[in-house]
Each structure stands twice: as C-alpha cells, then as structure tokens.
Amino acid sequence: MTDLTAAHITRNARRTRTGLMGYLDLYRQRRALAHMDDAQLTDLGLTKAEAQQEADRPVWDAPNHWQR
Incomplete structure (x- = not known):
C-alpha cells in the first residue's frame, strides 16, 4: 500500500528540491517568471x-528553505 500521509509527501517534496532535477526545475521557474x-x-x-x-539569480542561488 502507498503511504500518502502529509508527512510522507512533505519529506519527498524536500528531497526533490535538491540535486540536478531540483535546480533544473528552479531554472524553468525563473525563466517562466x-x-x-x-x-x-x-x-x-x-x-x-x-x-x-529573481529571474536573473543564478540557478545555484537556491532559496534558503531548500538548504538541508
């Protein structure tokens, strides 16, 4: 059975914000902005x-709440 609790979703969301895919997503968001x-x-x-x-910020300049 799949765990769909709020805590599980939040934990997974935090993980996806880091790494290459997280930075690619951030780049796309800033370009859209x-x-x-x-x-x-x-x-x-x-x-x-x-x-x-915000759009001019470099991709590695992620928001503070992304930091572990």
Missing part, C-alpha cells in the same frame, strides 16, 4: 523589477 506579463505578475503580487531580479 521572466516571461510573465504585468497582469500575471500583479496576480502574484510582484512588480516587473522584482520578477526580473
């Missing part, structure tokens, strides 16, 4: 400058 229009950025509560600043 850079291509969003003003309406989409407003929905996220971001300005164009904030979105561009």
